Amino acid sequence: MGYLFEPPAHVRVPVRDEGDFPVGRIICVGRNYAEHIREMGGEDTGEEPVLFMKPARAVALGPDVPYPPATTDLHHEVELVAAIGPGGxxxxxxxxxxxxxxxxxxxxQRGGPWEIGKAFDNGAVLGTLKPGPPPSEGGIRLSVNGAVRQDGRLEQMIRTLPELLALIGKYFPLAAGDLVYTGTPSGVGPLLPGDTIEASIDGLPPLSFRMIDRKA
Incomplete structure (x- = not known):
């Protein structure tokens, strides 16, 4: 029996000078910066970071990103993102x-999974990818309407990218098309429709977009 509809095409993210990257799934890491753990009311106990997923349709490229439904407290979390190909x-x-x-x-509070707060459409904003090895050090920053909110360093990661990939691989074998969001430094905060967000990591293409009302 054939499809009664046409399945959606792969979500594709631009890669500088290399075409597009077809997204298969998004694996996210929580609790990978000690200061962020503390600002969320926790402590770095040395436990494994939290792993969760977002669907490929969560990818948003801008320049406009709609404010999602069912929330009055949408927060930003800037992160280094690694794109996985056939060889890593x-x-x-x-x-x-x-x-x-x-x-x-x-x-x-209910002891349930996080999907309702994380796995929604347009919930994984991503800039242009840069081919080659990801940076292991340098600044990671985010500003809202020109005011700096997050200003950290990649060296502050509790687990490095190779360590994260090894950890993820124990539970979810990585495959070409995977995106790995590696955690956020402290300074997360709320966004509103009309806000302009600018984010950067030293050595990578910057990201900027405007949060718009979902009815716009």
Missing amino acids: VIASGVGIDLTRRDLQAGAK
Whole structure:
């Protein structure tokens, strides 16, 4: 029996001077910067970081990103993103994990999974990818309407990218098309429709977009 509809094409992310990267799935890491753990009310206990997923359709490229439904507390989290190819990491870029913090907090209180706060359409904003090895050091920053909110260093990661890839591989064998969001430094905060967001990681193409009302 054939499809009764045409399945959606792969979501594709531009790669500088290399065409497009077809996204298969998005694997995200939580609790990978000690200061962010503390600002969320926790402590770095040395436990494994949290792993969760977003669907490929969560990718948003801008320049406009719609404010998601069912939340009044949307937060930004700037992250280094690694793109996996047939032989391992082939490119990297600046990403923002958007989080419906109120829904995530409710899920935590109930002891449930985080999908309702994380795995929504347009919840994984991503800039142009740069081919080659990802940076292992340098600044990672985010500003909203010109005001700096997040200003950290990649060296502050509790687990490095190779360590994260090894950890993820124990549970979800990595495959070509995977994107890995590696965690966020401290300074996360709310966004509103009309906000302009600019994010950067030293050595990678910058990311900027405008948050618009979902009815716009």
